[in-house]
Amino acid sequence: MNIILLGPPGAGKGTQSAGLVARHGMKQLSTGDMLRAAVKAGTPVGLEAKAVMDRGELVSDDIVSALIDENLDAMAANEGAIFDGYPRTAAQASDLDRILAKHGRSLDHVIELEVNVDALVERITGRFSCANCGALYHDTANPPVKEGVCDVCGSTEFKRRPDDNEETVRTRMEEYRAKTAPILPGYETRGIVTRVDGMAPIDVVAGQIDAILT
Ligand code: AP5
Secondary structure (H helix, E strand, O other): OEEEEEOOOOOOHHHHHHHHHHHHOOEEEEHHHHHHHHHHHOOHHHHHHHHHHHHOOOOOHHHHHHHHHHHHHOOOOOOOEEEEOOOOOHHHHHHHHHHHHHOOOOOOEEEEEEOOHHHHHHHHHOEEEEOOOOOEEEOOOEOOOOOOOOOOOOOOOEEOOOOOOHHHHHHHHHHHHHHHHHHHHHHHHOOOEEEEEOOOOHHHHHHHHHHHHO
16 A cells, blocks of 8 residues: 655644554655654764755755665565655656656555644644654644653653744745645546545544545
């Protein structure tokens, strides 16, 4: 199974990907996570990407498509893939078709998380994650069960993303509207798009996604 989770910043792509990994043993391929790891490691890709990400703009198509290709290389043929935050432009969508064909794979579903854009700034500015295992939380919508302690690994260290500020979020939203939303009609023509209500509680969204996959 190869699926794309599509939606604007803060729609819940990362949250739902983590659930799919836990419930179905699929592999999450998040270009945002890959780029942040490259920035942290100080690789040439990371050095090039950092300023672009800090502005909320899109990193070059060649860089992110190469990351996806490399990660698929490392996966077993029968392992399901969740594309989280990729593709984001028409060029990336056509790169993905080529890369999937090269790996003997094809797209099964494009799942669009439909959200009220006005709620997203609040979602993103309230987001934090475990500094040890990366588990995602939100100040009010999804806090750890025990305050200050990660539900997953018990760490007491948390962090926030540098691009999760209101100004950068507005640029990220505009990039989504201008460059990413226009790739949906192409997938609709192929009959593989399903929409879910991304404003529902996290477990309800997860149930809607599971219903699509079964
Ligand atoms: P990336 O890391 O992909 O960020 P994004 O697309 O902006 O998406 P987010 O991670 O902000 O949101 P999400 O939808 O995953 O929401 P989440 O589940 O965390 O990209 C970052 C940057 O990297 C880009 O700006 C760009 O520069 C670069 N980049 C990455 N990929 C690229 C590509 N392909 N091409 C070019 N450049 C690329 O949820 C958000 C919060 O809401 C959390 O706190 C969560 O707990 C909460 N929440 C989630 N669901 C719900 C719910 N149903 N109800 C209430 N709260 C919820």
